[in-house]
Amino acid sequence: MAEKKAFVLRISADTLQEIELWAACEFRSTNGQIEFLLSEALKARKKRPKKSAPET
Numbered sequence: 001m002a003e004k005k006a007f008v009l010r011i012s013a014d015t016l017q018e019i020e021l022w023a024a025c026e027f028r029s030t031n032g033q034i035e036f037l038l039s040e041a042l043k044a045r046k047k048r049p050k051k052s053a054p055e056t
Contacts, residue, residue, distance in 0.1 A: 020033075
């Protein structure tokens with residue numbers, strides 16, 4: 001398993017509250033939910049075709 005690093009995340013109170021509720025519904029910690037969402041977003045990004053550079 002990869003080494004985990006701690007860092008500060010500034011997030012709006014409303015967004016954090018939504019993530020906390022979502023995490024509870026999926027039986028995850030808030031931190032675990034944020035990690036899961038980031039991981040899923042990175043997987044989705046890797047699956048998309050790469051955009052070519054815009055012509056100038």
